[in-house]
Amino acid sequence: MRVYIPATFDMLSSLAEARSLTARGGWGFAVTPALLEFYTSGDEEEIAHLAFQDAARASLRLLATGQPERFPHRRVVVSADIEDGSVEVSPESGESVVRLDPPQVDLSDIVCFHVDIAGSEAATAAAVEVVDAADLGDEDAELTVGDALDNFMAWYEVQELDALVQLL
DSSP states (O other): OEEEEEEOHHHHHHHHHHSEEEOGGGEEEEOOHHHHHHOOSSOHHHHHHHHHHHHHHHHHHHHHTSOOOSOTTOOEEEEEEOOGGGEEEOGGGOTTEEEESSOEEEGGGEEEEEEEOGGGHHHHHHHHHHHHHHHTTOHHHHHHHHHHHTSOEEEEEGGGHHHHHHHO
16 A cells, blocks of 8 residues: 655655654555545545645644754655555544554655655745644634645655755
8 A cells, every 4th residue: 555654854864874764653644445435536646646645734743843953844755655454544533544553664665755845945834833723723824734735845766865865
């Protein structure tokens, strides 16, 4: 199953060293039966994009902790192919939410990375400040978060990890 794991740039740096990534809290996002049921129209690629967007929004929450040292205003999403037996759907937490057991993902299971480009940092910084308010229904905050989610995230092949971490 393709799983989208929210991350930070610091988590990518750790992945480059350890060759494995621990999904924060063991959570990820995927095309689940609940997501397919909720969105009755759209092809699989469009629905997968919705799960990806949920992961990108969750990356905002990781950035909101204030812990990232490098690139604290760039979202990161890691795409991985995880064996179905290690993925438990969790529809009560959201249509696309899955729990990984174990939460560690080997580099060999990772397909690619998506990272905000430099031009997206201002919108991401603004969204980080209001993501909690958006989750609580604040319409202005939701618009700010939406602006960040609409921004382009650069795509990197897994083979580019070391160069990405060293050169960016």
